[in-house]
Amino acid sequence: MVKVGIPRSLLYYQYYPMWRKFFEELGAETVVSPVTNEAILLSGSSRTASETCLPVKIFVGHVLYLANKCDFMFIPAVRSIGGKIYNCSKFLGLPDITRAVVPESPVILDPEIDLSRGQGNFLKTIYALGNHFTPDRKRIKAALEEARKANLVYRERMVSLKLTAVEVIGEESRNGNVEAEAPLSSCLTIAVLGHPYVLHDDHLNHRLLSRLRTMGVEILTAEMVEQEKLDAAMARLVGKAHWTFESDIIGMGGYCLERGVDGIISASVFGCGPDSMMVSVIRHRARELDVPFLSLSLDEHASEVGIVTRLEAFLDMIGRRKRICV
Amino acid sequence: MRVSFPNFSNIHVVIKAVARKLGVTEGELVVPPPTTQKTLDLGVKYSPAEACLPFKLTLGNLIEACEMGADTLLQARGTGICRLGYYAKVQEQILGDLGYNARFLTYDVSRNKLVGIFSLMKNLRGANWFRDIPALHFGMSKLFSLDRIDKVVRHTRAVERERGGANRIYKEAIASIDGAENGREVKRLTRKYIGRLNSVAKDPRARPVKIGVTGEIYVVLEPFANMDLEMEMGKLGVQVERTLSLSRWVKYSLFLNPLGIDEWKDVRKAAMPYLKRDVGGDGWESVGEKVFHSREYDGLVHVAPFTCMPEIVAENIMPSTKEDLPVLSLVFDEQMGKQGMITRLEAFVDLLKFRRRSREKHENFSGC
Numbered sequence: 001m002v003k004v005g006i007p008r009s010l011l012y013y014q015y016y017p018m019w020r021k022f023f024e025e026l027g028a029e030t031v032v033s034p035v036t037n038e039a040i041l042l043s044g045s046s047r048t049a050s051e052t053c054l055p056v057k058i059f060v061g062h063v064l065y066l067a068n069k070c071d072f073m074f075i076p077a078v079r080s081i082g083g084k085i086y087n088c089s090k091f092l093g094l095p096d097i098t099r100a101v102v103p104e105s106p107v108i109l110d111p112e113i114d115l116s117r118g119q120g121n122f123l124k125t126i127y128a129l130g131n132h133f134t135p136d137r138k139r140i141k142a143a144l145e146e147a148r149k150a151n152l153v154y155r156e157r158m159v160s161l162k163l164t165a166v167e168v169i170g171e172e173s174r175n176g177n178v179e180a181e182a183p184l185s186s187c188l189t190i191a192v193l194g195h196p197y198v199l200h201d202d203h204l205n206h207r208l209l210s211r212l213r214t215m216g217v218e219i220l221t222a223e224m225v226e227q228e229k230l231d232a233a234m235a236r237l238v239g240k241a242h243w244t245f246e247s248d249i250i251g252m253g254g255y256c257l258e259r260g261v262d263g264i265i266s267a268s269v270f271g272c273g274p275d276s277m278m279v280s281v282i283r284h285r286a287r288e289l290d291v292p293f294l295s296l297s298l299d300e301h302a303s304e305v306g307i308v309t310r311l312e313a314f315l316d317m318i319g320r321r322k323r324i325c326v
Numbered sequence: 327m328r329v330s331f332p333n334f335s336n337i338h339v340v341i342k343a344v345a346r347k348l349g350v351t352e353g354e355l356v357v358p359p360p361t362t363q364k365t366l367d368l369g370v371k372y373s374p375a376e377a378c379l380p381f382k383l384t385l386g387n388l389i390e391a392c393e394m395g396a397d398t399l400l401q402a403r404g405t406g407i408c409r410l411g412y413y414a415k416v417q418e419q420i421l422g423d424l425g426y427n428a429r430f431l432t433y434d435v436s437r438n439k440l441v442g443i444f445s446l447m448k449n450l451r452g453a454n455w456f457r458d459i460p461a462l463h464f465g466m467s468k469l470f471s472l473d474r475i476d477k478v479v480r481h482t483r484a485v486e487r488e489r490g491g492a493n494r495i496y497k498e499a500i501a502s503i504d505g506a507e508n509g510r511e512v513k514r515l516t517r518k519y520i521g522r523l524n525s526v527a528k529d530p531r532a533r534p535v536k537i538g539v540t541g542e543i544y545v546v547l548e549p550f551a552n553m554d555l556e557m558e559m560g561k562l563g564v565q566v567e568r569t570l571s572l573s574r575w576v577k578y579s580l581f582l583n584p585l586g587i588d589e590w591k592d593v594r595k596a597a598m599p600y601l602k603r604d605v606g607g608d609g610w611e612s613v614g615e616k617v618f619h620s621r622e623y624d625g626l627v628h629v630a631p632f633t634c635m636p637e638i639v640a641e642n643i644m645p646s647t648k649e650d651l652p653v654l655s656l657v658f659d660e661q662m663g664k665q666g667m668i669t670r671l672e673a674f675v676d677l678l679k680f681r682r683r684s685r686e687k688h689e690n691f692s693g694c
Contacts (some may be wrong), residue, residue: 049641093639096601187534242411267495271633276376277412
């Protein structure tokens with residue numbers, strides 16, 4: 001069976017169930033790299049320019065891990081998933097960066113996903129992609145439909161069960177239902193803002209989410225909220241979106257500030273261009289509404305202890321505030 | 327209404343010229359003071375820590391302009407990809423926090439084009455084609471003449487006998503073109519200064535190395551942001567070649583691109599094997615310039631602000647191209663020291679000279 005390598009990084013967290021379904025329907029097998037570890041990070045950052053942001057370095061590490069374990073490497077260049085709203089440069093350059101820094105990689109499948117140019121263009125891209133596996137256009141189209149359905153189910157489960165992306169993907173692979181890890185005593189609700197590839201990569205963020213849960217916090221991430229609500233909140237706060245995944249940060253931040261949470265933690269990566277602007281908008285709004293806001297900036301030098309200390313201090317502060325307020 | 331704008335290369339000359347022809351009085355146009363360390367400090371103090379250098383510098387300019395009483399600010403905006411699109415939103419918030427109640431007029435650099443410029447003028451003074459078109463034309467003529475002079479300056483610096491002569495003439499040229507009242511005067515001044523530059527005493531034995539400058543347009547063109555990069559290269563006897571310029575951008579982006587003429591066509595085609603698509607900003611062109619000019623230049627200096635998204639993509643891809651052209655990547659932010667940059671430039675120029683010598687030696691041998 002043909003093997004398609006999918007790095008467990010960046011868009012994996014948003015689209016893996018969809019991609020897997022698509023390739024399975026076409027008779028290919030997907031190979032996913034393991035959870036990020038230090039070796040993957042180091043191998044990735046040894047290949048890339050030092051300025052590159054951490055998620056891209058990790059991505060390259062995952063590609064290196066998969067390089068000799070598959071026949072194709074699937075790295076889509078996602079330009080736009082609707083409207084005239086475009087993605088960050090690095091997502092667009094991702095296949096080309098990978099080709100440049102990992103010359104030993106197998107053939108890279110790099111469809112350019114640009115929904116702003118219409119459905120016809122998108123179908124053409126998908127046919128070209130599917131052509132690597134089967135010349136049968138009908139079968140490709142059917143696979144696309146199945147993949148779409150898989151994606152809807154995936155989204156729906158995250159929203160209805162308040163599960164994170166990793167939990168839903170894990171649940172599918174174990175073929176059983178898992179409940180969200182029950183917090184010890186959920187007296188605080190904290191919104192965690194960040195891109196899925198930051199929040200769900202435990203090596204990158206030093207187990208931020210599970211750490212918060214063991215501290216007795218109920219967490220809320222963007223994938224647990226319906227997309228429409230995020231988009232509406234974003235429109236109220238800044239108007240039209242500028243980047244593809246803007247609703248993860250601005251929409252989620254705006255939604256939580258309207259809905260009311262005990263605090264907001266933003267986890268962003270050092271040097272992230274879009275985040276540097278978006279977080280500043282949310283911080284500003286949070287200050288106006290007097291909602292506690294903690295901004296964590298992560299890079300390969302971030303120390304675990306530093307993060308824990310800041311989290312504890314933040315939660316203590318909120319706890320004390322709440323006692324005084326109530 | 328008191329209008330102001332952030333500094334960028336020689337744009338103050340152009341805006342002043344257009345404003346004068348539009349009948350904006352001296353008091354209504356606030357020209358921001360030249361960018362200095364104080365501007366940068368102000369920008370850094372009030373910007374998000376991870377914003378890029380152009381954001382911080384333009385914010386500094388705008389704060390200084392607001393201090394001088396500006397209440398309407400012109401700022402660029404882009405569609406998609408690079409964070410330029412967010413500049414105005416965040417800067418407006420920051421200025422609001424500082425207590426300045428300024429209105430932003432944004433100009434979308436990737437859409438609207440010429441229409442955008444006219445609607446800006448309409449916003450400022452009301453529409454009047456008979457006044458607007460000549461005003462724009464006058465501004466453009468100054469821009470083109472300055473860029474023509476600038477090109478001669480870049481070539482003269484490398485070979486002049488007494489260092490600094492060309493720079494003095496250039497400074498003078500900017501000042502007197504800024505003062506020119508009409509198109510004929512601009513033409514006369516251009517000829518005069520190009521003549522003066524050509525008659526500067528030159529070293530007949532000088533064999534300057536030819537280095538291209540490419541990268542993110544703001545840092546490439548704004549001398550304060552790149553710490554007078556081109557001047558320093560000139561001091562080292564380097565002939566600086568640069569495709570990017572404001573006049574070229576205006577010429578193509580406003581007038582020729584809508585007609586289907588793409589000034590970057592060859593460069594983008596050259597980049598195709600390595601980078602297949604536009605990644606925003608000037609990233610695609612940076613890769614293309616390396617490939618396209620690999621035979622023509624001795625080396626390439628690639629400049630970018632720290633954390634610039636498109637240029638990081640370019641920086642990652644550049645080393646892997648088949649075409650062999652040495653590239654020096656310089657990344658600018660508020661922490662950058664000028665001495666460090668000069669040391670790296672010196673080393674780079676030495677390397678290129680050495681490379682040229684050994685190549686010539688090789689050619690001589692194979693010749694006999």
